[in-house]
Amino acid sequence: MSQAWRHVGPTLYKGASRMAVLDALLSRSSTDMLSDPAPEGSVLEDILSTAMRAPDHGKLRPWRYVLVRGDARPKLAELVVAGMLARDPDVPAAKIEKRRVRFSTMPLTIALGMHLHPDDKIPVIEQEMAVAAAAMNVLNALHATGFGGVWVTGDMTYDPAVAAALGFAAPHRLAGFLFVGTPDSARPVPTRRPVGGYVAEWHGTPVVFDADH
Numbered sequence: 001m002s003q004a005w006r007h008v009g010p011t012l013y014k015g016a017s018r019m020a021v022l023d024a025l026l027s028r029s030s031t032d033m034l035s036d037p038a039p040e041g042s043v044l045e046d047i048l049s050t051a052m053r054a055p056d057h058g059k060l061r062p063w064r065y066v067l068v069r070g071d072a073r074p075k076l077a078e079l080v081v082a083g084m085l086a087r088d089p090d091v092p093a094a095k096i097e098k099r100r101v102r103f104s105t106m107p108l109t110i111a112l113g114m115h116l117h118p119d120d121k122i123p124v125i126e127q128e129m130a131v132a133a134a135a136m137n138v139l140n141a142l143h144a145t146g147f148g149g150v151w152v153t154g155d156m157t158y159d160p161a162v163a164a165a166l167g168f169a170a171p172h173r174l175a176g177f178l179f180v181g182t183p184d185s186a187r188p189v190p191t192r193r194p195v196g197g198y199v200a201e202w203h204g205t206p207v208v209f210d211a212d213h
């Protein structure tokens, strides 16, 4: 890892208005309709640095990012396909081909690793939630810098052989994969539900949410 990756970078939003930050948070959406370029260099460093501001009980910093790009992509695709066939030798050829193409062609895939400490006083679920919070920061930062992506899991995420081949032998695990690149500009503008149904004020008796009616 180069020296550049170790330094504390410039504040990403220095000079940006709070509204610009909120607008970015309110308008992010996921997509796998992604083309080149993917972020690289100092832009990618800034994006991934947002992980380092995720809430993190015990400062365990359990998030890990494995960058898979260029010629490494078909290798990851073959690893994923080998796992599919090991789990189910009769898996349909079309399903294999779809996954092979996806992992071989995404501009950048980031394997989300979880470096877990099962014996720590911080419960594993809190370590996992910190990884998820960090991934959310990364997704928002991708959007804020004009890039995009989607977090996927699937059976390959829970395959110990795939995890180990990426560097996460037990007790460490994968939390999924971020497919990353430049979103297709023709994709539909996402809608956003009003949050009202997911918020309630407590007055001493259990709350009921409109979203659950």
Ligand SMILES: Cc1cc2nc3c(=O)[nH]c(=O)nc-3n(C[C@H](O)[C@H](O)[C@H](O)COP(=O)(O)O)c2cc1C
Pocket: 028, 029, 030, 031, 150, 151, 152, 153, 154, 175, 176, 190
């Ligand atoms: C932990 C986790 C795993 C996910 N796995 C998948 C997946 O395997 N396939 C998929 O299509 N979407 C998956 N999603 C959902 C997408 O990442 C995305 O949130 C969803 O398509 C909705 O898009 P939005 O983020 O624009 O609302 C997952 C989300 C999370 C948080």
